[in-house]
Amino acid sequence: MRQLLLEFSYLDIRAALLEQGTLVEFATEDLREPALLPGDVFQARVVKVMPEISGAIVDLGSQHGILQTRRFPECEVARTRTTLANGAKGWAYIPEKLREGLSIFVQVRRLPRGGKLARVSPHIVIEGFFLALALGRRGVHSPWQISRETRADILGVLANRGLREDGFEVHPRACFASTDELVSEIERLEQTQHRLLQALNGYSGPGLVYRAGDPVLRLFLAIGHPELTSICVDGDESALRRAKEAWLGLTRGRPTPFHRHQKPTPLFVEHRIDDQIEAALASDVPIPGGGFVRFDLTDAATVVDVNSGDKRLASHISSRSRRSLKSLNFDAARTILTQLRLRNCSGSIIVDFVNAPENGSESSWFSVLKDLLRGDAAITSYHVHRGCPLLHIQRRYRRPSLAELFLCKCPTCGSAAKRLNLETRLRNLLRETAHKLRTVPSARHAIIEAPRELFEYWLRSELDLVHALEAATSVNFEVRPAHSNQPSIRLVT
Numbered sequence: 001m002r003q004l005l006l007e008f009s010y011l012d013i014r015a016a017l018l019e020q021g022t023l024v025e026f027a028t029e030d031l032r033e034p035a036l037l038p039g040d041v042f043q044a045r046v047v048k049v050m051p052e053i054s055g056a057i058v059d060l061g062s063q064h065g066i067l068q069t070r071r072f073p074e075c076e077v078a079r080t081r082t083t084l085a086n087g088a089k090g091w092a093y094i095p096e097k098l099r100e101g102l103s104i105f106v107q108v109r110r111l112p113r114g115g116k117l118a119r120v121s122p123h124i125v126i127e128g129f130f131l132a133l134a135l136g137r138r139g140v141h142s143p144w145q146i147s148r149e150t151r152a153d154i155l156g157v158l159a160n161r162g163l164r165e166d167g168f169e170v171h172p173r174a175c176f177a178s179t180d181e182l183v184s185e186i187e188r189l190e191q192t193q194h195r196l197l198q199a200l201n202g203y204s205g206p207g208l209v210y211r212a213g214d215p216v217l218r219l220f221l222a223i224g225h226p227e228l229t230s231i232c233v234d235g236d237e238s239a240l241r242r243a244k245e246a247w248l249g250l251t252r253g254r255p256t257p258f259h260r261h262q263k264p265t266p267l268f269v270e271h272r273i274d275d276q277i278e279a280a281l282a283s284d285v286p287i288p289g290g291g292f293v294r295f296d297l298t299d300a301a302t303v304v305d306v307n308s309g310d311k312r313l314a315s316h317i318s319s320r321s322r323r324s325l326k327s328l329n330f331d332a333a334r335t336i337l338t339q340l341r342l343r344n345c346s347g348s349i350i351v352d353f354v355n356a357p358e359n360g361s362e363s364s365w366f367s368v369l370k371d372l373l374r375g376d377a378a379i380t381s382y383h384v385h386r387g388c389p390l391l392h393i394q395r396r397y398r399r400p401s402l403a404e405l406f407l408c409k410c411p412t413c414g415s416a417a418k419r420l421n422l423e424t425r426l427r428n429l430l431r432e433t434a435h436k437l438r439t440v441p442s443a444r445h446a447i448i449e450a451p452r453e454l455f456e457y458w459l460r461s462e463l464d465l466v467h468a469l470e471a472a473t474s475v476n477f478e479v480r481p482a483h484s485n486q487p488s489i490r491l492v493t
Contacts, residue, residue, distance in 0.1 A: 001229045006219070006243055007268050008235030009434065010472040011427055011465065015219040016273045023276040024341050025223040027399060029215035032464075035062045036118055037218075038108055038399055039127055041196065041210040044120065046102040049073070056098050058106060058120065061207035065120040067106060073098050076122055078105045078136060078200075091136040091165065091197065093122070105200060105209065110397050113404055114299035125169065126192050127212070127221055129250045130177045132169040133189040135196075144381070145172040145374045157182045166193070172377040176226040184252035216246040222399055224250070230257045234267035266435050274428075280342045280402055283418065287331050291354075295339065297403055301348040306332040306389075308354055329353045329389075330368060337372050346378070346397035353389035362386070422457040429454070430469055433489050437473055445492040446475055449482035 005016040010031070017025040044058035044065065055068035056075075069075045076093035096102065106120035126133040134141075140158055142151045151170075157179055158168055174182065196210050212218050224247075231247065233240045240260045247256065261267040268274060279285070285293045287306075296303040308328055336351060357365040366384055369391065373382055381394045406424045420428075429450060437443055450458060458466070458479060466477050482488060 002225055002227060003229050004224065004231045005267055005271060005273070006216070006231065006233045006235070006239075007266070008233070008239040009431065010468045011431065013215050013219065014268065014273075015223055016268065016271070017223045017225065018271065021271075022338070023271075023273060023280075024338055025344075026273070026277060026342060026402065027219050027222040028405070029219055031215070036060075036108055036111055037211060038111060038397070039125075039212060040108045040208060041124060041200075042106055042108070042120070043200075043204070043206055043209055044104055044106045045206050046098060046100055046104065049098050049100060057117070058104065059206045060106075060118070060120070061205070063112075063118070065106065065108070065118040066116070067104075067120050067122065069098065069122075071095070075102075075104070077102070078122060078124060093136045111400055111404075113400070114409075116299070124196070126189055126196065128171070128185050128189050129221060129224065129226075130171055130174040130182060130185045131189065132171065133193055134167040134169055135193065136165065137167040138165070139167040140170065141167070142170045143172050143377070145377065145379075146170065146175050150175045153179075154182065158186075161186060173226055181252055181254065188249075188252075214242075214246055216243055217250060220246060220250050226251065226254060228256050230259055232259045232261055232267060234261040264439055266438065269435065276342075277402065277406075280339065281406060281418075281420075285335060285339055287328065287335050289327065289331050291328050291332065293332055293335055293339070295343070295345075297345070297401075301350060302345045304336055304349065304351040306336075306351070306353045325354045326357070326365075329355070329357075329365075333369060333372050337376055340393075340395065341376055341378075343403065344378075344399060344401045346395050346401065349393040349395055351391040351393065353391070355389050357389075422454060423462070425454055426450070426458055426462055426465070429487050429489075430465060433477075434469065434473070436489055436491060437475060440491050440493065442493045443475060443491040446477050447490045447492070448477065448479045449488045449490075450479060451485050451487060452481050454487070455479065455481040 001018075001020055003018045005018065007014045012028050012030045014028045015026070016023055042060045042065075044060050044067075046056045046067075047059050047064070048057040050056055051072070053066070053068060054070075054072035055066060058065050058067050067075070074095045075098050077096045079092055079094045104122060105124065106122055107124050108118055109121050110119040112118045123137065124135045126135070140155060142154065146154070154170055154174055177185070199209050212221070231243065233243050237260070240258065244258055247258075248254075263270065283295055285295070287293060291309040292307050294305045294307060296305070306329065308325065332353065340349065369382075369384060373379055373393070376395070378396045378398060379393055380396050383392045385392070406420055408419045408421045429448065433446060433448060437446070466479060469475075470477055
């Protein structure tokens with residue numbers, strides 16, 4: 001059973017993907033549009049060429065980004081071509097030398113983190129649900145997760161569209177798509193391409209040119225799955241209608257049951273989503289049957305260490321303990337792959353299992369690993385080291401990780417610390433207040449006492465959040481500094 005939960009609030013829109021009742025993916029969209037989102041297209045201006053990194057720093061208008069090229073100092077710059085045979089404007093990449101003042105269109109690939117600038121690329125890709133359209137680049141790229149037979153079927157559908165000036169990137173979700181859905185996806189991508197080209201042709205000066213507008217649509221693209229048992233919406237009728245329109249427009253009418261959550265208990269509270277997120281922010285994750293997995297996050301890589309939790313088991317190598325360690329590795333691999341999806345780790349991921357498989361069991365171990373890895377659409381490549389218990393995974397960046405969203409930054413190294421940041425703590429407090437108001441609809445006044453640092457942060461940065469809550473609930477709010485480190489909420493009817 002695969003279920004998608006959507007929670008609409010005055011703070012944000014949150015989405016949770018459950019498989020067999022367990023949270024496997026989470027995404028959120030702030031109602032206050034951020035300056036940068038992955039996939040945004042900007043017109044940028046080169047402000048500094050940096051040969052030491054084979055790239056340049058570019059001005060995006062509101063902030064800066066880092067652009068790196070494979071053929072430095074040349075860069076493939078997107079330019080509109082002459083009219084094609086079918087009357088449409090074409091798109092081509094023309095090699096130009098990087099120089100200060102060069103105007104160039106770029107797309108955000110990775111948001112700023114760890115003191116690093118946002119990473120941008122001159123190659124524009126329009127994301128869809130089953131496919132992505134790569135402007136100006138011919139050919140079709142299929143991920144390794146799709147079988148050879150399914151890949152041939154998809155290529156047949158794309159070939160029937162005739163010769164193109166643009167290429168396609170196939171999403172692993174495409175293996176669940178029908179021919180009609182793939183054709184409809186291509187038409188939708190072409191319409192988006194037309195709007196994007198119009199925006200690019202009429203834009204001048206550094207700044208945002210294109211963004212996928214609807215936050216609900218972005219959530220479906222981020223963690224949606226074609227074979228959903230149901231989509232449950234915690235919000236009013238307009239929120240339910242908005243979710244239906246976004247889903248049906250994205251999948252071209254794929255039938256999926258929609259339900260509106262109307263119980264007094266909030267949807268995410270009922271399914272313990274916040275508790276599962278809090279557990280996913282911890283360094284250590286227990287393995288079913290014993291042992292634990294430890295996640296160490298850095299800006300360069302994610303290191304995952306499997307521990308048996310039993311010193312005798314790890315030191316005494318007998319036939320019985322070997323079977324136990326093998327079972328432990330299998331269980332740990334399932335736990336790790338679930339956690340990677342939930343935590344949304346990206347880049348290089350190094351997994352150190354308890355022991356290397358024996359010569360006779362290598363094939364079964366590799367087969368189990370491949371099946372588990374195939375279930376993660378974001379994994380672009382992997383390598384199992386023979387003779388040692390190491391697995392190296394390369395995972396694509398699609399959105400910020402849970403640690404980036406919710407945890408503080410270490411002042412020394414910039415990596416995620418083990419404490420919730422002030423923004424998350426304040427939002428959790430206001431969300432808890434909103435939940436209490438649902439159970440006491442007669443309340444007309446709310447008094448929130450927040451710890452001193454949280455109170456000062458609210459006064460300094462987040463006054464509008466409380467004003468938005470007042471407007472949404474028609475309740476007067478009073479925020480005071482607490483005398484202790486524990487916040488409190490009091491409702492007055």
